[in-house]
Amino acid sequence: MLARTRRALVGAAAAALALLASGCRDFAEHRAALADLHARGQYDLAARVLDASRRDYGRKNEVLWKLDRGATALALSDDTTAISLLNEAEDAIDLKRDKSAKESVGQWVFNDTAAPYVAEPYEDLYLNVIKLAAQLQAGRIEGGATVEARRMAGKADRLRDLYLKYRDQATERGVRLSEVNDEGRFIESTLGTFLSAVAFMKAGEPEMQRVAGKRLVSSIELQRGLIGPVEASDFAGMDELDPREVNVLVVAFSGRGPTKYAARIGPFPAGTVPIYLEIPKLRAISSHVARARVEVADSPDSAGAGGGGAGDEAGQRLMDLKMIEDLASVAEENHRRMLPLIEARTWIRYAVKAGISVTATELARRRTRDDDQRAVQVAGVLLGLALLAATEEADLRCWTMLPGQARVGLTRLPPGEHRVRVVYERADGSVAYASDWRTIRVEPRGLATVITHYWN
Numbered sequence: 001m002l003a004r005t006r007r008a009l010v011g012a013a014a015a016a017l018a019l020l021a022s023g024c025r026d027f028a029e030h031r032a033a034l035a036d037l038h039a040r041g042q043y044d045l046a047a048r049v050l051d052a053s054r055r056d057y058g059r060k061n062e063v064l065w066k067l068d069r070g071a072t073a074l075a076l077s078d079d080t081t082a083i084s085l086l087n088e089a090e091d092a093i094d095l096k097r098d099k100s101a102k103e104s105v106g107q108w109v110f111n112d113t114a115a116p117y118v119a120e121p122y123e124d125l126y127l128n129v130i131k132l133a134a135q136l137q138a139g140r141i142e143g144g145a146t147v148e149a150r151r152m153a154g155k156a157d158r159l160r161d162l163y164l165k166y167r168d169q170a171t172e173r174g175v176r177l178s179e180v181n182d183e184g185r186f187i188e189s190t191l192g193t194f195l196s197a198v199a200f201m202k203a204g205e206p207e208m209q210r211v212a213g214k215r216l217v218s219s220i221e222l223q224r225g226l227i228g229p230v231e232a233s234d235f236a237g238m239d240e241l242d243p244r245e246v247n248v249l250v251v252a253f254s255g256r257g258p259t260k261y262a263a264r265i266g267p268f269p270a271g272t273v274p275i276y277l278e279i280p281k282l283r284a285i286s287s288h289v290a291r292a293r294v295e296v297a298d299s300p301d302s303a304g305a306g307g308g309g310a311g312d313e314a315g316q317r318l319m320d321l322k323m324i325e326d327l328a329s330v331a332e333e334n335h336r337r338m339l340p341l342i343e344a345r346t347w348i349r350y351a352v353k354a355g356i357s358v359t360a361t362e363l364a365r366r367r368t369r370d371d372d373q374r375a376v377q378v379a380g381v382l383l384g385l386a387l388l389a390a391t392e393e394a395d396l397r398c399w400t401m402l403p404g405q406a407r408v409g410l411t412r413l414p415p416g417e418h419r420v421r422v423v424y425e426r427a428d429g430s431v432a433y434a435s436d437w438r439t440i441r442v443e444p445r446g447l448a449t450v451i452t453h454y455w456n
Contacts, residue, residue: 026056027056028396030049030053030056031396031397031400033049034046034049034050034068034400034401035256035259035400037049038256038400038401038455039256039455039456040455041453041454041455041456043072043075043076043453044076046068046072046401047069047072047073047076050065050068050069050072051069054069059116060115060116060117061116061117061397062092062116062117063089063092063093063116063117063118063119064117064119064397064399066085066086066088066089066092067086067089067119067123067127067399067401067402068399068400068401069081069085070082070083070084070085070086070089070127070130071130071399071401071402071403072401073085074130074133074134074137074451075253075401075453077137077451079134079135079137079138080138082130082131082134083131083134083135083138083144086127086130086131086134087131089119089127090124090127090128090131093118093119093124093127113393113395113397117397119399120331120334120335120338120398121334121338122187122330122331122334122335123331123398123399123402124155125152125155125156125188125189125192126189126192126327126331126399126402128148128151128152128155128192129152129189129191129192129195131148132145132148132149132152132192132195132196132199133195133251133449133451134451135147135148135199136195136198136199136249136447136449137449137450137451139446139447139449141199141202141203141447142203145195145198145199145203146199146200146203146205146208148199149192149195149196149199149200149208149212152189152192152196153196153212156188156189187223187226187227187330187333187334188219188223189325189327189330190216190219190220190223190227190230190324190325191251191324191325191327191406191408193212193215193216193219194216194235194238194324194408195251196208196212197209197212197213197216197238197239197241198249198410198447200212201241201243202243202446202447204243209238209239209241210239210240211239212238212239213235213237213238213239213240213241214239216235216238216239217232217235217236217238217239220232220235226329226330226333227325227326227329227330228323228325228326228329228405229323229326230322230323230324230325230326231322231323234322234323235322235324241410243445244445245412246410246411246412246447247412247413247415247442247443247444247445247446247447247448248410248411248412248413248420248440248442248447248448248449248450249408249409249410249447249448249449249450250294250319250321250408250409250410250411250420250422250449250450250451250452251406251407251408251449251450251451251452252292252321252406252407252408252422252424252451252452252454253403253404253405253406253451253452253453253454254287254288254289254292254403254404254405254406254407254424254453254454254455254456255285255286255287255288255289255328255403255404255405255454255455255456256285256287256328256402256403256404256455257285257327257328257331257398257399257400257401257402257403257404258282258283258284258285258328258331258332258335258398258404259282259283259285259396259398259400260280260281260282260283260394260395260396260397260398261280261281261283261396262278262279262280262281262393262394262396263278263279263280263281263394264276264277264278264279265277265278265279266385266388267385267388267389268385269381269385272358272361272362272377272380272381273354273357273358273381273384274354274357274381274384274385274387274388275354275388276350276385276388276389276392277346277347277350277388277392278346278392278393278394279339279342279343279346279394280342280394280395280396281339282331282332282335282336282398284328284329284332285328285404287404287405287456288424288426288432288456289405289424289425289426289432289454289456290425290426290427291320291321291424291425292320292321292407292422292423292424292425293317293318293319293320293321293422293423293425294317294318294319294320294321294409294411294420294421294422294423294450295315295316295317295318295420295421295422295423296315296316296318296413296418296419296420297315297316297418297419297420297421297437315419315421315437318411318413318420319409319411320409321407321408321409321422322407322408322409323405323406323407324406324407324408325405325406326404326405327402327403327404327405327406328404328405331402346392349392350388350392353384353387353388353391353392354384354388357380357381357383357384357387357388358380358384360380360384361376361377361380361381361383361384362380364376364380403453413442413448414442415442415443415444416441416442417439417440417441417442418439418440418442419437419438419439419440420437420438420440420450421434421435421436421437421438421452422434422435422450422452422454423435424454432454432456433454433456435452435453435454438450
């Protein structure tokens with residue numbers, strides 16, 4: 001009788017685990033495939049895969065889908081789609097920021113994946129940065145880029161307040177958040193601040209340009225070591241730059257944002273206590289790019305075949321681009337600052353589940369004969385481990401298509417059509433990648449914006 005009961009308990013746990021894992025595995029495999037497409041720069045295929053799988057994301061993961069599809073659209077120079085989808089993502093984030101009671105219970109009782117994906121604070125901020133870049137490339141400055149710049153500035157303040165709220169909640173639970181750069185608290189996007197200064201400059205708002213320009217230099221100094229090898233001296237004077245001095249902006253993205261992985265503790269039994277936890281950690285992806293430059297060719301004949309080949313050296317060097325932000329480093333730091341609260345929630349949730357398992361095992365053991373208690377204890381621990389393995393799951397959802405680094409440059413070209421491209425270089429000076437040649441129309445007082453992506 002006991003043997004049949006034990007087999008039934010273990011079998012039920014295994015079946016529950018298999019059923020839960022099948023759905024999770026399919027979605028995890030899809031996300032891994034998407035990350036692989038990003039790693040190969042196959043943005044057109046990534047767009048088709050995302051479009052075909054939109055229903056699979058459902059309402060719970062709609063924000064995640066819109067973030068990735070919007071970033072993919074920008075990589076394909078489809079600014080309109082990028083802006084539209086990221087606008088929808090922002091609206092959904094605002095609606096879901098305050099979770100329902102049911103979703104909060106699921107997060108504390110089941111696991112963090114039970115709640116709809118809201119986006120981490122760094123993703124919420126980069127959403128506006130990517131939209132700001134897309135608005136500039138689309139040529140929508142007033143009422144477009146300037147609106148995003150204002151939203152981003154306000155959101156940075158709100159996210160800083162949110163960090164303080166989380167810090168207070170963690171302190172109440174005896175958890176101490178990082179105090180590294182505590183004055184800065186939430187690490188801001190220097191890329192976003194730079195683009196804001198450019199947008200206000202070209203929109204004829206010198207006061208806002210001055211504020212953004214000064215904030216850019218101060219945030220670089222304050223966040224030194226957290227935003228990558230960015231030099232404040234490269235951006236000195238942005239607060240007073242004459243809009244007539246520049247009519248071309250280049251933003252060169254490279255690499256990929258961090259991915260998440262589960263740091264596991266267990267599974268193993270400690271006496272009658274089953275132990276198994278999963279904590280989400282960020283894993284950085286190193287970029288091959290050490291430098292980037294812009295080349296210009298005013299006639300199709302001098303531009304050669306183009307096509308992104310590393311060996312095509314035709315074209316005159318126009319300018320070297322300056323590192324403005326390591327997005328991956330900023331994401332890692334902001335995630336690290338929020339991690340203690342995630343860990344605290346995970347340990348509290350685990351303690352409840354493990355306590356239920358131990359209590360159930362002890363009750364079952366007391367109701368059996370002395371010579372069967374050991375077997376019941378083993379079965380109870382196995383069932384507890386199976387239950388924890390089936391329900392404890394780190395939330396590994398993240399913005400997969402986010403770039404890893406950004407370099408920028410401002411220059412002035414004579415009015416008319418020009419063909420430009422970005423050449424990415426490795427540390428040894430060799431060419432890692434050259435973007436396709438792109439024809440831009442330069443106006444005397446306008447701003448032609450070029451955005452390129454290299455995925456390594």
